[in-house]
Amino acid sequence: MRDSSTPATPYEVLGVSAAASMDELRRAYRRRLRETHPDTGGEATAFHAVQVAWEAVGTPEGRALFDAASASVTEAATEGMDGEFVASARADGASPYASAPTESETTPPWERSRPRHAEAEPTARAHGHPGGWNREEYYALMREWVGRGAIIDHPYDSAMVRAAPREIRHLLADANAEEETARTLSRLGISYTIWHDVDSDGAGPGAESKIDHIVLGPTGLFAMLSEDWGGALQVRKGEIVSDVLAVGERPVSSLSRRTRSLTRSTRAKFTALVLVVPDGSTAESLAVVGRERGVPVVVLQQSRLQEFIEVGLAGVPRLGADDIFALRERLHQVIRFI
Structure with missing residues (x-):
């Protein structure tokens, strides 16, 4: 013994x-x-x-x-x-x-390789690099904008960022938003698993095939985008609209398209599609704005994220340990990172 x-x-x-x-x-x-x-x-x-x-x-x-x-x-x-x-x-x-x-x-x-904190509760397991793809793209486009072959000593210099085109500024803002969401999700309990920067194999290059975060836990399976457009947003007919969005940009439809591709490969139905936006950018801090093929679409402000994931959607039954185990194993086998 x-x-x-x-x-x-x-x-x-x-x-x-x-x-x-x-x-x-x-x-x-x-x-x-x-x-x-x-x-x-x-x-x-x-x-x-x-x-x-x-x-x-x-x-x-x-x-x-x-x-x-x-x-x-x-x-x-x-x-x-x-x-x-x-x-x-x-x-x-x-x-x-x-x-x-x-x-x-x-x-x-x-x-032994794991940090041990006697008084800290075990937290969620996370995989992938939140904001990593956006930061790489930001740096590549910034170098191209400054001039090919140019050495950028301070790629995040505030004056240079302000002067850059909207596309480049948005990449950096989104990277920061994804990292903030990752910090919030990391405070969830051990029964949750998180994947960041997931390749959905959906149509479209780069960001158009990326799901920023997938969260699995007792309250369900969630697909998320973390966005920061730098202005006020409205919800109209189930879609986010604003003059700060790029022409033709439809965030809800885009997330739905990316999620459908992953649903086919994992055979897992998502509990909700979630767009995480900065505090104060929408009239309501948390709102169910519609459904995509029966799956609720939620727009919520950053400060409501942890509460929403821990409480879940009203009327949605919690997943048991066996269900979580089966889903986690299936997702681990299928998920690829961008």
């Missing part, structure tokens, strides 16, 4: 032996998700530990790496009983488990 002072292995967290088959591991993972899910009375820290354990041994490749690392830890600890091997092993970069443990050394090897 494991000593109570020794950190649990992924197998122990999942409640199986190290000799369990991958099918047994998968079944144990689903069972432990149900048992520890905060929505079913479980503890967030236990739910977090189950997910970290699955990431360590949930694939044949990851499991092989973990098993090999565990074997080397055991060997080092056994051979280090006389104290001499311990010192030389550490100098060679061997496992610190071979010496008297410090606080960091009592962290399991499979979780």
